[in-house]
Amino acid sequence: MSNYVIQGATGDFEVVIGLEVHAQVTSNAKLFSGASTEFGAEPNAQVSLVDAAMPGMLPTINEECVRQAVRTGLAIGAEINKYSVFDRKNYFYADLPQGYQISQFKHPIVGEGTIVLDLEDGKTKHVGVERIHLEQDAGKSMHDQHPQYTYVDLNRSGVALMEIVSKPDMRSPEEAGAYLTKLRTIVRYIGACDGNMEQGSMRADVNVSVRRPGEGLGTRCEIKNVNSIRFVRQAIEVEARRQVDIIEDGGSIDQETRLFDPVKGETRSMRSKEEAHDYRYFPDPDLLPLEFDDAFIDAARESLPELPDAKKARFMTELGLNDYNASVLVAEGETADFYEAFLAAVVNKTGKKPAEVAAKAANWVLSDLFGALNKAGLTISESPVGAVAGAELLALIEDGTISGRIAKDVFEVMFSTGKSAETIVEEQGLKQVSDTGEIEKIIDAVIAANPNQLAQYRSGKDKLIGFFVGQVMKETGGKANPGLVNQLLKPKLDG
Ligand code: ADP
Numbered sequence: 001m002s003n004y005v006i007q008g009a010t011g012d013f014e015v016v017i018g019l020e021v022h023a024q025v026t027s028n029a030k031l032f033s034g035a036s037t038e039f040g041a042e043p044n045a046q047v048s049l050v051d052a053a054m055p056g057m058l059p060t061i062n063e064e065c066v067r068q069a070v071r072t073g074l075a076i077g078a079e080i081n082k083y084s085v086f087d088r089k090n091y092f093y094a095d096l097p098q099g100y101q102i103s104q105f106k107h108p109i110v111g112e113g114t115i116v117l118d119l120e121d122g123k124t125k126h127v128g129v130e131r132i133h134l135e136q137d138a139g140k141s142m143h144d145q146h147p148q149y150t151y152v153d154l155n156r157s158g159v160a161l162m163e164i165v166s167k168p169d170m171r172s173p174e175e176a177g178a179y180l181t182k183l184r185t186i187v188r189y190i191g192a193c194d195g196n197m198e199q200g201s202m203r204a205d206v207n208v209s210v211r212r213p214g215e216g217l218g219t220r221c222e223i224k225n226v227n228s229i230r231f232v233r234q235a236i237e238v239e240a241r242r243q244v245d246i247i248e249d250g251g252s253i254d255q256e257t258r259l260f261d262p263v264k265g266e267t268r269s270m271r272s273k274e275e276a277h278d279y280r281y282f283p284d285p286d287l288l289p290l291e292f293d294d295a296f297i298d299a300a301r302e303s304l305p306e307l308p309d310a311k312k313a314r315f316m317t318e319l320g321l322n323d324y325n326a327s328v329l330v331a332e333g334e335t336a337d338f339y340e341a342f343l344a345a346v347v348n349k350t351g352k353k354p355a356e357v358a359a360k361a362a363n364w365v366l367s368d369l370f371g372a373l374n375k376a377g378l379t380i381s382e383s384p385v386g387a388v389a390g391a392e393l394l395a396l397i398e399d400g401t402i403s404g405r406i407a408k409d410v411f412e413v414m415f416s417t418g419k420s421a422e423t424i425v426e427e428q429g430l431k432q433v434s435d436t437g438e439i440e441k442i443i444d445a446v447i448a449a450n451p452n453q454l455a456q457y458r459s460g461k462d463k464l465i466g467f468f469v470g471q472v473m474k475e476t477g478g479k480a481n482p483g484l485v486n487q488l489l490k491p492k493l494d495g
């Protein structure tokens, strides 16, 4: 990918980006209470006495959340800290009944790791992760429910979040988008977070600064709570441009927290550094330091599935897929699983080796199946044509029963009716004609009916062979074996 530069009147600028991602941990219960975390419940239906901060209530750590944070750390090759500490981060807000959030500050559960970005043209880039810590989510203030009052929904209060903090290693909106995409893929693969940005299960604080090439880091602004990958890219573009304009006008950047307004396409100030909170962090006296042993880490490691990078490498080296197809297939665990089940079924039906049919199988999934699913607005798990049914279709092409052209029509009928490929081929009489005698008869008839074209062909217009192939296919309703037609036609035309 070419370097992303922002052109100013006085020269080029580079953008520097670091992301703080909040990812909701997949867990039935909250970080320090047994209340449910299910999305979409009635307001305040899922609030325990702990979440409501009733006096005397004590937090109890949810081991599943700890396990998921450790698994996430392992999945990005990070250091796991066997000793970590929960701190109180103090601030007052209507949706924070405790008056503090329990978080981790000096001693996070996960240390430095790496996320490998998949960029254009098969290029990759390594982005550092500074740390991952566990913390509680706050509740939600609802300003639009009553003309005079603000309501508070505490369902989210106490839900476990992982805050995943990157190093300032990204240099373009595309890299930031690729980072979020990859992080989302990884947490979804391992089941640590559902990655659903619309429901707020994943949101990003976007830190942006600009500098002239070769200079040290510039002053950053932090854009809070951006909830889609597209908005992250847009927010970086407009924020970087805003900063460049200020610097070129002789001004300087104030470190501040800003909000992105996607409707107006601008960021605006929320609070400056001077107004920034002093959170008065200190270790939560209700909680012991969190400690676990190597066995806990080993068990977490063993519970990890094959990760997307490893799967992609295997698809390329063992199956011979190209970089692009391998990337698209591994981007969602569901797609990769479907492809592997499909490939296994094709191997089973045709008796061929996986590497012999892997590329064809990938093309079928990515163009035919995905094309039909997109048109119908369905996901792969809702596909009316399953892996085994699809493999039956591919096997009919492989053994020459039908041509690739006819297979497209058969697939359309499979998709809309749910009938098997074999039934459709049988019912509609679509078997490919591979009988030499029969094809020869048709060729002779076509040649006899087109003397002008024959004369032109013989006077040197070689390309007219395509015309004759087309006529023969037309006569057979597309069912003639195209390889055989070509093979038989040429000697007859040449006379
Ligand atoms: P804080 O906790 O006060 O927000 P951190 O040092 O933890 O500060 O940094 C938060 C995020 O800001 C990190 O993701 C980091 O990569 C990013 N960051 C730090 N310096 C810069 C910079 N100059 N430009 C862009 N991003 C930066």
Ligand code: MG
Pocket (backbone or CB within 6 Å): 020, 205, 222
């Ligand atoms: Mg921050």
